Amino acid sequence: MTMSIESATAAPTREELAAQVRRTVLLEAEIAGSGHYGPSLSCTDLLVALYTDLLRVDPADPDAAWRDRLVLSKGHACSALYAVLAQRGFFAADLLRTYTRLGTAFGDHPDMKKVPGVDFSAGALGHGLSVAVGMALHARLRADGARTVAILGDGELNEGQIWEAAGFAGANRLSGLVAIVDVNTVCVDGTTREVLDYEPLGDKWAAFGWEVERIDGHDFDAIDGALGRFAQRHSDGGRPTVILADTVAGKGVPPIEGMAEWHIGYLGGADLDAALLTVASTGGN
Amino acid sequence: MTLLRQPTILQDPVSFDHEGKAGYPSRSIGTILADLADDDPRIMAGSADLTWSTFLADFAERHPDRFVQAGIAERNMLGIAAGLASCGALPYVSTFSAFASLQSLDVIRNDAAYTNLPVRIIGTHTGVSMGYFGSSHHAIEDIGALRSIPNLTVLSPADHTATEALVRATVDASGPVYLRLGRGASGPDVYESQGEVVFGEAATVRRGSGVLVVATGITVHAARDAADALRAAHIAEPTVVDVHTIRPFPAEQIAALAAAHEVVVVVEDHMVDGGLGTSVITALSEHGVAVPVHRHGLRDFAIFGPPTHLYRYYGLDAAGIAVVVERAAQHPSAGPRVPLWGEADMRRELEAQQEADRVRKPEVVFE
Numbered sequence: 001m002t003m004s005i006e007s008a009t010a011a012p013t014r015e016e017l018a019a020q021v022r023r024t025v026l027l028e029a030e031i032a033g034s035g036h037y038g039p040s041l042s043c044t045d046l047l048v049a050l051y052t053d054l055l056r057v058d059p060a061d062p063d064a065a066w067r068d069r070l071v072l073s074k075g076h077a078c079s080a081l082y083a084v085l086a087q088r089g090f091f092a093a094d095l096l097r098t099y100t101r102l103g104t105a106f107g108d109h110p111d112m113k114k115v116p117g118v119d120f121s122a123g124a125l126g127h128g129l130s131v132a133v134g135m136a137l138h139a140r141l142r143a144d145g146a147r148t149v150a151i152l153g154d155g156e157l158n159e160g161q162i163w164e165a166a167g168f169a170g171a172n173r174l175s176g177l178v179a180i181v182d183v184n185t186v187c188v189d190g191t192t193r194e195v196l197d198y199e200p201l202g203d204k205w206a207a208f209g210w211e212v213e214r215i216d217g218h219d220f221d222a223i224d225g226a227l228g229r230f231a232q233r234h235s236d237g238g239r240p241t242v243i244l245a246d247t248v249a250g251k252g253v254p255p256i257e258g259m260a261e262w263h264i265g266y267l268g269g270a271d272l273d274a275a276l277l278t279v280a281s282t283g284g285n
Numbered sequence: 286m287t288l289l290r291q292p293t294i295l296q297d298p299v300s301f302d303h304e305g306k307a308g309y310p311s312r313s314i315g316t317i318l319a320d321l322a323d324d325d326p327r328i329m330a331g332s333a334d335l336t337w338s339t340f341l342a343d344f345a346e347r348h349p350d351r352f353v354q355a356g357i358a359e360r361n362m363l364g365i366a367a368g369l370a371s372c373g374a375l376p377y378v379s380t381f382s383a384f385a386s387l388q389s390l391d392v393i394r395n396d397a398a399y400t401n402l403p404v405r406i407i408g409t410h411t412g413v414s415m416g417y418f419g420s421s422h423h424a425i426e427d428i429g430a431l432r433s434i435p436n437l438t439v440l441s442p443a444d445h446t447a448t449e450a451l452v453r454a455t456v457d458a459s460g461p462v463y464l465r466l467g468r469g470a471s472g473p474d475v476y477e478s479q480g481e482v483v484f485g486e487a488a489t490v491r492r493g494s495g496v497l498v499v500a501t502g503i504t505v506h507a508a509r510d511a512a513d514a515l516r517a518a519h520i521a522e523p524t525v526v527d528v529h530t531i532r533p534f535p536a537e538q539i540a541a542l543a544a545a546h547e548v549v550v551v552v553e554d555h556m557v558d559g560g561l562g563t564s565v566i567t568a569l570s571e572h573g574v575a576v577p578v579h580r581h582g583l584r585d586f587a588i589f590g591p592p593t594h595l596y597r598y599y600g601l602d603a604a605g606i607a608v609v610v611e612r613a614a615q616h617p618s619a620g621p622r623v624p625l626w627g628e629a630d631m632r633r634e635l636e637a638q639q640e641a642d643r644v645r646k647p648e649v650v651f652e
Contacts, residue, residue, distance in 0.1 A: 134368020164361035
């Protein structure tokens with residue numbers, strides 16, 4: 001098998017797009033010798049759905065003032081975001097050959113000053129929802145209907161600033177803001193239930209004034225439905241939306257699925273070959 | 286000497302004037318910003334439940350659509366400001382310095398400085414100006430924490446005129462800016478016109494010889510008054526320079542000024558480690574200027590007391606600075622530098638104040 005990162009020539013289905021993203025995630029980790037497999041593969045389908053169906057962006061004008069914005073607050077999943085942005089044409093996929101190498105634009109946490117299409121830098125957890133609130137406030141001021149998406153980790157919800165931002169958005173009825181929690185149920189030291197159990201998540205967000213959706217984060221129809229209802233609420237001037245997306249860490253690579261041990265790690269050699277074959281098979285190839 | 290040392294039982298009347306009657310620096314920041322916002326739709330403002338205390342009220346009243354009330358959530362306020370700035374806004378967010386800098390440090394670093402966005406952070410009531418509110422409300426490490434963060438501009442205006450000049454000078458600065466303001470009760474203005482305050486340059490407030498006094502923010506008033514008293518008493522004729530732009534630090538200018546004097550005294554309402562004094566010593570070292578530098582400021586968490594009493598206790602009022610400058614003039618090249626304001630000075634001030642409190646205590650009886 002040749003290992004290369006290439007642009008899609010034709011990607012008619014989202015399953016195929018997601019398979020290509022997962023393949024890129026695996027190959028980026030091969031370049032680095034290390035990868036955030038678990039949290040990148042868990043939010044891959046969400047990112048593909050967002051950039052396929054919801055977000056109004058222009059890869060030729062990535063800084064357009066009117067655009068919808070996405071803050072990947074769980075910045076350690078950026079290998080998947082890079083793959084999706086390359087797929088959307090924000091930059092040539094071939095640039096990802098430099099991933100993590102000295103002087104690259106593509107570090108293991110995203111830098112908005114270096115990567116076209118990255119709307120905000122991230123890395124330290126707990127920051128992104130506040131930033132997204134600021135973006136949503138500005139969109140409301142501009143009155144151009146732009147939407148703001150924040151992708152959070154479920155472990156990240158332990159950070160107190162998330163709830164400062166949640167309270168603000170709820171009280172200010174920021175209907176143009178959607179927070180998507182990638183509920184992959186693992187963090188670094190173990191499962192979220194073992195480390196610090198924050199369930200019931202839905203009750204908490206609802207108490208802060210948000211509309212709560214709970215969906216299968218790998219079911220494109222379910223994701224579409226939730227995003228559609230968010231867009232409708234935005235038009236109607238309702239409350240902010242949180243989508244609690246139940247996902248599987250490492251989704252698409254069965255030997256590491258659901259394992260906190262594979263939050264970060266390295267699949268090399270035969271393991272990588274097997275993983276690439278498995279991922280390819282999920283894309284309908 | 287014309288300076289009076291008059292221990293009083295009460296704090297100065299405007300120390301905690303939350304209604305903005307005195308019209309000094311931080312008191313009028315909301316008006317400065319509201320005036321700018323009249324012509325600049327990018328300008329926004331935000332507060333963390335201290336709109337009146339930090340004197341932003343005028344902005345909130347005149348531009349309510351561009352005012353963000355964050356509630357008691359300073360880190361979230363800074364994060365929101367970064368999001369706004371990433372969309373093209375110029376957000377000025379304000380709270381007490383202790384919360385605007387130290388509590389929010391990693392939000393400033395990651396979301397404003399790393400991203401190099403035009404977030405403007407206004408920290409009021411800096412240094413020990415919150416008095417007996419205590420160390421939780423003092424900002425005596427904010428310069429030290431912030432001066433090492435890439436991209437961040439750090440400003441410390443001495444009065445209303447300097448505040449307006451520096452705010453105007455940095456409206457279009459591409460990166461983040463931190464303004465360190467006092468409590469608005471610092472005394473008569475230092476400057477008559479905004480033209481005297483040029484971003485990036487230290488301003489000479491009094492021109493003299495022998496001792497160079499380097500001050501910033503609310504210590505500029507006291508240093509100026511100390512210099513005037515020393516001159517009137519024919520004790521010394523110090524030069525007083527105001528470093529209102531702390532970062533980027535005017536290193537070459539300070540080094541050249543120091544080279545023309547016999548000794549340097551740095552006065553700051555901040556820990557002597559990591560603050561203005563550290564910047565001065567670094568500048569002199571890098572420019573090969575071997576003039577001795579005495580650092581005069583805080584060396585520990587402050588004791589409790591009314592603001593004016595604390596300044597007196599720590600020798601940061603005009604009378605205290607005059608003592609320090611006189612000592613520096615007498616021993617310009619003393620060996621290892623010991624603090625020119627020491628334990629004995631603080632003990633003397635404490636005993637004088639306690640005696641005043643004993644004599645003039647109010648008629649309150651606890652049973």
